[in-house]
Ligand SMILES: Nc1ncnc2c1ncn2[C@@H]1O[C@H](COP(=O)(O)OP(=O)(O)OP(=O)(O)O)[C@@H](O)[C@H]1O
């Protein structure tokens with residue numbers, strides 16, 4: 001079993017979008033995957049409730065109320081969807097259980113400022129496992145000024161940007177139907193799928 005947590009304390013950064021699509025990717029690869037919802041709002045589980053049972057399956061699991069966190073051992077992959085505002089002992093507890101952390105960041109000054117302390121704290125908690133943290137630039141084109149601002153901001157942290165995901169209604173529409181960009185018909189989402197490849201290689205390393 002391998003576990004990846006998607007986390008950023010800023011609300012609306014794209015955590016659930018990333019987590020559900022990662023789960024959909026692993027399911028479409030024939031892996032046994034559990035989507036572990038750590039958020040009281042249970043958006044990831046709501047997404048699952050929309051998912052057609054004939055699609056590659058994702059198992060859901062709500063763990064937002066657990067005092068002592070435990071991961072299921074049976075699946076090939078566990079994807080954790082963290083809540084906004086995650087910090088302190090809960091964050092430390094989750095970090096102990098996961099192999100990798102993916103942090104979606106929207107390149108706005110507000111989002112970057114809200115993410116700064118979080119990146120510092122996960123970097124110090126995961127000392128010795130520095131290669132286990134990666135950024136996903138959300139809703140951005142890499143050739144823009146916004147992308148340059150994000151790269152500049154991240155230079156201080158020495159954490160890699162693993163993907164740039166464009167701003168597209170494809171994610172909004174897929175979410176509303178319990179789908180991901182990895183579910184059929186894939187031709188519709190080819191451009192989006194391509195943007196995930198580097199992140200997926202990094203996760204499988
Ligand atoms: N690449 C994208 N293009 C367009 N819309 C996007 C993209 N990524 C996410 N969104 C939309 O942005 C909104 C916020 O995304 P999401 O719910 O994944 O964020 P979150 O970090 O999980 O939020 P919360 O902190 O409330 O849990 C959603 O409506 C989602 O559909």
Ligand SMILES: [Mg+2]
Pocket residue numbers: 015016017039043081082083
């Ligand atoms: Mg969410």
